[in-house]
Amino acid sequence: MKSIVIGVIGADVHAVGNKIIEFTLTNAGYNVINIGVLSSLEDFINAAIETDAKLILVSSLYGHGELDCRGMRDKCIEAGIGDIILYVGGNIVVGKQDFTEVKERFLQMGFNRVYPPGTSIEKALGDIKADLGE
C-alpha cells in the first residue's frame, strides 16, 4: 500500500475537506497519514520521512496558502526527500484570482500539481494514480 501524507497547512482549521480526503483516499486503497489541520511545513516533511510516503498532499483553504507554502520544496531537499511529489489544493490564495498566475506562483515554489478551488479530491484521484504509478 502506497503512503500519502495529507494535512491542512498553516493556521488553517478547515477540517471538513481534510476528513473527506482521508475517507476518499483510504477507500481508494492508499495508506493515509493524516496530520490534520494547523500543520506546519515541518510536520508534513517529518510525517513523510517517518512513513516513507511518496506524495504529500497539502490542503490550504483559508487564503494564507501562499505565505504558508513558501520554501516547501527547499525544505524537502534539506530534509533529504527532494524528489517527493507535492500537491496543493483547496482555496490556496486570498480571493478570486486568475488561476493561471496563481498556479505559476505555486509551481515555482516546487509543487508538482496545483489545483483550483472547487477541485474535489475525487477529481485528483486519476493524477494520484498516474503519479504513484499504477
Place this chain on the structure above:
Amino acid sequence: MKSIVIGVIGADVHAVGNKIIEFTLTNAGYNVINIGVLSSLEDFINAAIETDAKLILVSSLYGHGELDCRGMRDKCIEAGIGDIILYVGGNIVVGKQDFTEVKERFLQMGFNRVYPPGTSIEKALGDIKADLGE
C-alpha cells in the same frame, strides 16, 4: 390649464403606467387627454389637434417602439402641428441596449425628449414644466 396628450403607441397594451401617468399629470394640474393603449400615431396627432395640446407624451413599453414611432415628426408636420413637443419613454426598444445610441435614434425621429427605462413620470415633471413654460 395646459393640455397634454398621453397614450401607449402601437400594439402595446401595457396599461398600468399609462393610468399612473394620467393620475400624476392630472394631479400636477394639467388637462390630460388619455387616448389609452393600442393607439396609432394618427390617434395621438388627431387628439392633439382637437384639444390644442402643446405636448404629446408617447409611452412605449413592449419593445416595438422603434418601429411604431417612425415618421412621428413628419406626420405632425403634415398635420400642421409641426412644432408640437414630443416626448417618448417607457421601455422603448427591445432588450437592454446602450441608451445613448437609442436616444440618438429617437432624437433623429424628431422627439424632443427621450427617456431611458425606469424613468418614472415624476422625474419628468420638471422637464414638462420647463418645456410648457412655467
Place this chain on the structure above:
Amino acid sequence: MELKNKKLTEAEFFEERKQVLSGWQTGSDPALDFSASLAYLRQIPEEKNFALKLIKAKNERITMIQPRAGVPIVDEHIKLLSFLQNAGADFLPSTIDSYTRQNRYLEAEKGIKESERLGRALLNGFPAVNHGVAGCKRVLEAVDLPLQARHGTPDARLLAEITHAAGWTSNEGGGISYNIPYAKSVPLDVSLRYWQYCDRLVGFYEEQGITLNREPFGPLTGTLVPPSISNAVGIIEALLAAEQGVKNISVGYGMGGNIIQDIAAIHALQNQTERYLEQFGHKDVVVTTVFHQWMGGFPADEAKAMALIAMSSTVATLSGTHKMITKTTHESIGIPTKEANGEAIKASKFVTKLLQRQFIVESGKLIFEREQIEREVDSLIKFVLEAGKGDLAQGVVKAFEQGLLDIPFAPSKYNLGKVFPARDNEGNIRILDFGNLGFTEDIKEFHRLKIKERAQNENREVSFKLTVDDVYSVSKGNLIGRPTKD
C-alpha cells in the same frame, strides 16, 4: 351564432377551420391536414409532450421550471431555446411577438425582414404564424423539451393550428385571460368564441388519442390582482376548455408577495378547479398549477432582481405548485439576453431543487386565507352563472358588462375597470373599491376592514393613493406602499 358553453360539433369546427386556415398564407400548408399533423404528433416522444411531463411533475410532487423567451428569427430562436435548455429549463416556451398577437401578420413580416437586415431583434417575440408549420417544427426538432406557445392573443386560432401541427404540445391563453389584459376593443363574446375553437382543436386531438396541455393565463394584468379574481378566471377558463374536450389543464397564479396568501392561492386554485370540473361533469381532467414569479414592476438593480427571483422560487416550491414561470434580472429594462435568462433559470432551479418537497400545508392563517379565497371565488362564479342564466359563457360576457367580474388595470373597454385593489397591513392583496364586483356583503365587509386597518396604521384616508403607492412599491423594495417620510 349565439355564444354558449357547449362543445362545438365536429361539423361546426371543420366549417370554421377552413376560414381560420385562410387567415395567412402559411395556413395552406398540407402539414396542417389532420392526417399529417396526427402522424407527426404521434411520433413525438413522451418526454417532449407537455401534458405528460406535467403529470410527471404532479406525481413526483416537484416544481418544474419554464422561462419566457422568443426572438424573431428561427435560427436565433433555436439558439436561444437550446441555451435555456442547457441552463436547466424543464419546459420551453416560445413567446410570440405583439404583432402576431394582434393578427397583424403583415407587420410581423416587416419585423422579420427588418430584424434580418439590421441583425438585431425588432420584434418582441417569435412570429410563429409567419414562420409556419415548417419553421415551428424546426424549432421543436432542435430541442429536447416540450414546447408551448405563450402569447396574449385574443384570436389565436391560426396560431394554435400551426403550433400544434408542428408538435408544440401546449398552448397558453383563454377567452378572458388573453383578451381583457391584452386588448382594448375585442368584444369578449368574440374572444371567448375564438378560444372555444382553440380548445375544440385540442379536444379533437384528444379524441384522436393525442393529449395536449392547455394553460389559462393566470396573472392577468400582473398588477395587484386579488387572488380570488384571477383564480375565478382560471377556473372559468378551465371549465370552458373542458367543455370542448380538453383533458390536461394547468391553472396559473401570479405571486402577490404575502407568502401565506400566495400559498393559500395555489392550494385554493388546485382544490377549486378540481371541484368545479367535477361539478360540471368533467371527471377525467388532470389539473396542475402554475406559479408565476413576481409579475409586476421589477427592481432595476440586478442583484435585487435576482433576489426577487430566488424569493419567488422559494414561495413557489413551498406552495407545491407543479410549474414555475421565471423572470430575469433584465425584467425592468427589456427583453433579456439569453445569458440573463439562463442565469435566472439556474438560480430558480437551484432553489426549487434544494427545497424539493418542502411544503407549507398547515397553519391557521394559511387555512383561513385559503378558505377566504375559496369563499370569494364561489361568490364570483355564482354571480357569473346567475348573470348567464346558467350558461357559463353567456355569464362571463354579462358579468364583465356589469362589472361582476372586473380585472384591475386591464386595458379592455369590455372591462368595467371599477375595481381598485390595495394591500392590507400584512401585505395581502385586498380590494379597496369593489365597483360592482360579484362579492357578497360579508366578503366586502372583510376587505373594507382590512384596508381600513392599514390606512389607519399609516394615518391616512382610504383612497386610490394606496393603490398607486402599491403599484410602485415592490420595484422600490417594499411590499406595502407606505407613505415615505420625505
Place this chain on the structure above:
Amino acid sequence: MELKNKKLTEAEFFEERKQVLSGWQTGSDPALDFSASLAYLRQIPEEKNFALKLIKAKNERITMIQPRAGVPIVDEHIKLLSFLQNAGADFLPSTIDSYTRQNRYLEAEKGIKESERLGRALLNGFPAVNHGVAGCKRVLEAVDLPLQARHGTPDARLLAEITHAAGWTSNEGGGISYNIPYAKSVPLDVSLRYWQYCDRLVGFYEEQGITLNREPFGPLTGTLVPPSISNAVGIIEALLAAEQGVKNISVGYGMGGNIIQDIAAIHALQNQTERYLEQFGHKDVVVTTVFHQWMGGFPADEAKAMALIAMSSTVATLSGTHKMITKTTHESIGIPTKEANGEAIKASKFVTKLLQRQFIVESGKLIFEREQIEREVDSLIKFVLEAGKGDLAQGVVKAFEQGLLDIPFAPSKYNLGKVFPARDNEGNIRILDFGNLGFTEDIKEFHRLKIKERAQNENREVSFKLTVDDVYSVSKGNLIGRPTKD
C-alpha cells in the same frame, strides 16, 4: 486557579489585565486606560452602538443585516466597509485574519508588510491587534454604523481590549465556539477562562454604564451541525457571559436547509436562552438571535450562490430573527471583492425588507420540531451540569472530555469527534452516530428512526457514507445527498 462559572472579582480582572496588555506592543497604548476608553465610548452616538441597535431591531420586529469583511490595510479596510455601508448593511464587521486569531502577531505584521509591498491582500482579514486602538478608531470614525470584531480566536483578550477601547461595541465568540471549531490543541478550560475575561471586560464596561453586545458564534463548524448542539452551546456561552456581567447577548444559528427545522431552531434558541438566563438568575439580559445564511460548502456558480443567499434571507425573515449574516457569490472560491459583497448585501436586504414582518409561527410541524430541539437542548444541558457537579464551566470541560457535548467535524482534539450527523428524509439534520452525546434514550430512538427512514428510502445501509454525501450535497444543488444514478 480552578475554572468555575463565577464572576471574576475586580481584583482578579485587573491583575490579569496587566499581563494581557503586555501581549503585544499596541497593548501599552494609553488609550487603553479605562479613563480614556470610557470617555471615548461615552461619546459614541446611540446609532453606532451595536447593543442598542439590536434592541431597535427587536422592538421593530425586523431582520437587520451584517456582512463579513476584512482586509489587512487600514485604508483599504475603511474603503471596504464604507462600500458595504452604502450597499445597505445595518451592522459592520471586521473579520480578523487567521494569524491574529492564533495570537501570531509577528506573522500578522509580516503579512501587513507583504500586503503593502505587493499591493494585494496576503492576510485573510483585518489584524486589529497589530493596528492597535488608533488604527481601529480610524476605522470606526470613518463609518456610520456599529462595528463588531468577528474572528475565531481562543484567546481574544487583547483583541477585545483593543477593539472595545476603539469603540467597537460588539465582540463575537465564546470559550467553546471560538475554540472547538477554530483550534486543534487549545485546552477547553483555557479558552473558557480567556473568554471569561472577555466577558468580564464587557461586564466591567456595563458597570460603568456602557452597554456592549456579545455574540456567541452560532454555526460552529458550519457543517451539518444539529440545531440542538449549536443551540446548547450558544445558551451555555450566554450563561457564562451573563455571569461575568454581560447584559446584551445575541445567540446565533447557521441555516440547515429544512425551512421548518430552521425556523424552529431560531424560535427554540430565543425561548430557551431567555428561559435558562432567568433560571440562572440573570433577569435583565436582552437576548436577540442571529441567523447565518448557509454556512457549509457553497455552489461555485454565481447565479446559484445568489439564489442560495436570497433563499437563506427568505427563511431568516420568516423566522423573525433580528440579525442575518450574509455570504457572497464568491463564497466557494475565496475572500469576496467588495463588489461581490455589496451585491449580496443588496440582494439580502431586498428580501428581508420586502418580507418584513411576515413570520411563520404556527403549524404543527413547526411546533413539533421546536419542542424536539428544546427537549434535546434540555437533555444536553442537564448532562453538562451533572458532569460539572452543578458548575457550568466545569461541566463544559468534562462534557467535552466525555463526548456528552461533541461538535461534528471540529478540528479540536478536545472534542471527541464521535458524533456523525446526516439528514433525514425531509432534509432535517439528525444524528446518525451519537458517540457519547448527552441524549436520553428516547431522543436517540427518534433520531435512529428518522435516519433509518431515509436510508430505507434510498435502499441503502445506515452508514457514514450518508454523512459524506450530505456534506457535498448543497454545493451540488441538493439538500439531501441521495445516491446518484451514475
